[in-house]
Amino acid sequence: MPYSPAILAGTTNHLQRIFEVDNLPSSDLEALEYKLAHVVLHLIRSDFNRLLHLLYRIDVDERKVKAAMIDADEDTVSIRIARLIIKREIQKTEIRLRYSGR
Numbered sequence: 865m866p867y868s869p870a871i872l873a874g875t876t877n878h879l880q881r882i883f884e885v886d887n888l889p890s891s892d893l894e895a896l897e898y899k900l901a902h903v904v905l906h907l908i909r910s911d912f913n914r915l916l917h918l919l920y921r922i923d924v925d926e927r928k929v930k931a932a933m934i935d936a937d938e939d940t941v942s943i944r945i946a947r948l949i950i951k952r953e954i955q956k957t958e959i960r961l962r963y964s965g966r
Contacts, residue, residue: 867893867954874957875950882918897946904949905942915945923956924948 867875869891876890883903889895907915919929925948932944 870961871954871957872896874961875953878953878957879949882922893950897943897950900949901939901942901946904945905938908938908942919945919949922949922952924952 872893873890876888876896879896879900880886880888883900885903888899904915907918919926924945928948929945932948933941936944
């Protein structure tokens, strides 16, 4: 599903603040997923507790995270989790934009 540039930009900006990273792509959903998956993979390998904290903060459904982690290698898990994060952040951005009057 194509998203408006405002939704993608808002989602990207929020993800950059949450994950404390720069230069996440804000116009290409696939590129955003790819870059975020690398960030998630790094957290899986180096600071899993921080990743869990961020997932809780973002409000990603715990059951979906558990399902994403079943029977897969770290690379696949990181992509699945990145998709869940992006999907949730897009939902939140859509709500913020809808009620901000834009």
